Amino acid sequence: xxxxxxxxxxxxxxxxxxxxxxxxxxxxxxxxxxxxxxxxxxxxxxxxxxxxxxxxxxxxxxxxxxxxxxxxxxxxxxxxxxxxxxxxxxxxxxxxxxxxxxxxxxxxxxxxxxxxxxxxxxxxxxxxxxxxxxxxxxxxxxxxxxxxxxxxxxxxxxxxxxxxxxx
Numbered sequence: 001x002x003x004x005x006x007x008x009x010x011x012x013x014x015x016x017x018x019x020x021x022x023x024x025x026x027x028x029x030x031x032x033x034x035x036x037x038x039x040x041x042x043x044x045x046x047x048x049x050x051x052x053x054x055x056x057x058x059x060x061x062x063x064x065x066x067x068x069x070x071x072x073x074x075x076x077x078x079x080x081x082x083x084x085x086x087x088x089x090x091x092x093x094x095x096x097x098x099x100x101x102x103x104x105x106x107x108x109x110x111x112x113x114x115x116x117x118x119x120x121x122x123x124x125x126x127x128x129x130x131x132x133x134x135x136x137x138x139x140x141x142x143x144x145x146x147x148x149x150x151x152x153x154x155x156x157x158x159x160x161x162x163x164x165x166x167x
Contacts, residue, residue, distance in 0.1 A: 016116045016118070016124075016137070017116040018115070019116065019132055021131075021132050021135065022133075025047075025130055025132050026039075027039050027040045028111045030042075031104070039126075039130075043128065043129060043130045044128055045076070045077060045078055046076070046077045046078070046125065046126060046127055046149065046153050047077065047078045047079075047080065048066070048069065048077055048080070048124075048126075048145075048148075049081075049115075049123065049125075049126070050066055050081045050082065050121065050122070051081075051082050051083075051112060051117045051120050051121060051124075052081055052090070053083055053084065053085050053120055054085060054089055054090050054093035055085075058120075058121055059120055059121040063081075065140070065141070065142050066081065067099060067101060068142065069145055070100075070101065073149055076153045077153055079102060080104055081101050081102065081103050081104070082106050082111055082112070083103060083104075083106065084106045084107065084109045084111075084112050085107075086107060087107055088105075090105065121138065121139060121140075122136065122137050123135070123145065123148075125148045125151075125152060126152075128152065133151060134148035134151070134152075
């Protein structure tokens with residue numbers, strides 16, 4: 001009974017109606033060089049999603065954190081920023097400020113709706129298996145972001161079973 005209560009408290013605490021820690025992340029298409037890939041195709045490597053907009057001061061204030069995460073964690077993670085602004089608004093902002101981050105334009109707001117994104121910024125960290133491991137609604141700091149990424153990007157020690165495996 002207590003475990004069910006704790007699980008309910010954890011899943012409700014994300015602030016996103018359909019996104020729950022420990023559950024699969026909603027899937028969506030991501031444009032890639034070869035066409036479109038699904039977010040679920042990226043399983044095997046952690047994913048960091050950041051929902052933001054150029055008009056949102058907390059969003060733009062934290063962009064440097066994602067640049068730092070990309071530099072520090074490199075190819076160990078997929079990092080994707082998502083903006084629901086009209087075509088090329090967010091991309092122009094990134095170009096103007098010389099910010100090198102991958103951007104997905106969600107001009108029809110379908111991805112933000114799938115994630116039930118409240119006021120932005122929102123950051124979702126997804127583990128190697130495709131499950132949500134961390135959600136931040138509102139501006140975050142480097143310590144929070146780094147800890148969330150380290151929790152899912154650390155190499156598995158020589159095939160030791162993951163924390164979800166019963167021993």
